[in-house]
Amino acid sequence: MYGVVMSVPLTLLGLLEREPSHGYDLKRDYDTYFSRGKxxxxxxxxxxxxxxxxxxxxxxxxxxxxxxxxxxxYVITERGATEVDAWLAEPVEPEPNLQTVLFSKxxxxxxxxxxxxxxxxxQRAAHLRRMTELxxxxxDGDLVDTLLADHGLFHLEADLHWIDTTVARLDAxxxxxxx
Amino acid sequence: MTAIEAREVVLSFGSTPALRGxxxxxDPGEIVAVMGPSGSGKTTLLHCLAGILVPDAxxxxxxxxxxxxxxxxERSALRRDRFGFVFQSGQLVPExxxxxxxxxxxxxxxxxxxxxLSQARPWFERLGLGGLERRRSGELSGGQAQRVALARGxxxxxxVLFADEPTGALDSLTGEQVMDLLVGCAREQxxxxxxxxxxxxxxxxxxRQVIVRDGRVNALVSA
Numbered sequence: 001m002y003g004v005v006m007s008v009p010l011t012l013l014g015l016l017e018r019e020p021s022h023g024y025d026l027k028r029d030y031d032t033y034f035s036r037g038k039x040x041x042x043x044x045x046x047x048x049x050x051x052x053x054x055x056x057x058x059x060x061x062x063x064x065x066x067x068x069x070x071x072x073x074y075v076i077t078e079r080g081a082t083e084v085d086a087w088l089a090e091p092v093e094p095e096p097n098l099q100t101v102l103f104s105k106x107x108x109x110x111x112x113x114x115x116x117x118x119x120x121x122x123q124r125a126a127h128l129r130r131m132t133e134l135x136x137x138x139x140d141g142d143l144v145d146t147l148l149a150d151h152g153l154f155h156l157e158a159d160l161h162w163i164d165t166t167v168a169r170l171d172a173x174x175x176x177x178x179x
Numbered sequence: 180m181t182a183i184e185a186r187e188v189v190l191s192f193g194s195t196p197a198l199r200g201x202x203x204x205x206d207p208g209e210i211v212a213v214m215g216p217s218g219s220g221k222t223t224l225l226h227c228l229a230g231i232l233v234p235d236a237x238x239x240x241x242x243x244x245x246x247x248x249x250x251x252x253e254r255s256a257l258r259r260d261r262f263g264f265v266f267q268s269g270q271l272v273p274e275x276x277x278x279x280x281x282x283x284x285x286x287x288x289x290x291x292x293x294x295x296l297s298q299a300r301p302w303f304e305r306l307g308l309g310g311l312e313r314r315r316s317g318e319l320s321g322g323q324a325q326r327v328a329l330a331r332g333x334x335x336x337x338x339v340l341f342a343d344e345p346t347g348a349l350d351s352l353t354g355e356q357v358m359d360l361l362v363g364c365a366r367e368q369x370x371x372x373x374x375x376x377x378x379x380x381x382x383x384x385x386x387r388q389v390i391v392r393d394g395r396v397n398a399l400v401s402a
Contacts, residue, residue: 124390125399131383139359153380160379164216 014108016076091126182371188237199394210372212382215391230254263337267347271316278312302330322353
């Protein structure tokens with residue numbers, strides 16, 4: 001069973017688990033860590049927060065004096081926290097171009113003092129399992145199957161290199177995201 | 180019963196610990212990939228399992244027999260009679276022809292030359308090396324030399340084949356051919372394989388992968 005690739009709402013939820021925040025703070029942290037060079041539009045931040053509130057994953061805290069949407073501070077609920085926990089712990093389905101999702105999970109796990117190394121180990125296991133399946137397909141399949149399987153294998157291998165390097169850099173990354 | 184097993188194996192080189200309580204149990208006929216970063220202890224573990232190195236503490240068992248307590252001549256006999264080896268670079272004997280290289284483990288066991296060569300020759304067709312029997316290692320490509328090394332590792336039908344980065348010196352397509360042959364032949368013969376590699380694509384040929392980290396063996400955590 002693999003987690004779905006749905007990172008913006010879950011990433012915002014994760015940031016809220018760290019501490020109750022205004023929409024502006026969430027956007028700033030999201031842009032800093034998770035979408036460099038491609039800022040998250042304010043409209044998407046508030047639309048996402050609205051959906052999360054509707055679904056009972058966050059609540060709007062005390063409304064602060066002043067004008068504009070940033071008077072509201074958002075607070076994660078038990079339901080939201082449970083969802084973040086499950087999402088972080090669950091390996092992503094091994095497929096090409098996962099770096100962004102994996103990266104988001106690692107940074108959030110470190111921010112929230114979760115066992116990021118353990119999550120990466122599980123991801124490595126999921127990747128290797130998929131690579132074993134693709135290798136079996138190559139053994140039994142025709143040339144087209146082989147070429148398609150190769151494409152997946154090389155991309156998964158690149159992810160694994162990234163996972164191994166990230167494991168070796170977890171301490172440095174932990175210091176950075178908690179500074 | 181397991182084919183080969185390391186129990187709480189500890190080994191240091193001087194003051195540098197290489198293995199710190201490594202455990203690995205491999206079933207008969209199983210192909211296990213031992214992965215891990217450089218310097219993690221994976222080759223040291225293979226050398227302990229193969230009776231090349233003797234641990235400071237812990238046990239190595241082949242079937243139900245202790246290996247680590249044997250004297251060097253007995254361990255040497257064990258390596259010769261019951262194990263096969265494939266290393267990163269074929270390590271063929273340059274003075275010998277390809278077929279003499281393949282026959283070498285049999286010759287060392289005392290099989291007569293003619294019989295040893297006749298057991299060696301079918302491996303050349305089997306591994307796509309037909310016509311190269313009389314060449315010396317300098318006249319073989321990297322992939323051909325590694326297939327000769329693979330034939331040498333398997334010719335005596337060893338109980339356990341130890342392969343240390345067997346594709347490390349090859350391009351990816353040639354490496355894949357070597358792995359296809361290694362796994363195919365090992366399964367046909369029922370040979371247990373302990374495969375050390377840092378390459379995930381090579382490890383994906385195995386039935387099971389484990390990771391050596393800081394001198395200990397970790398099973399992959401299931402999702």
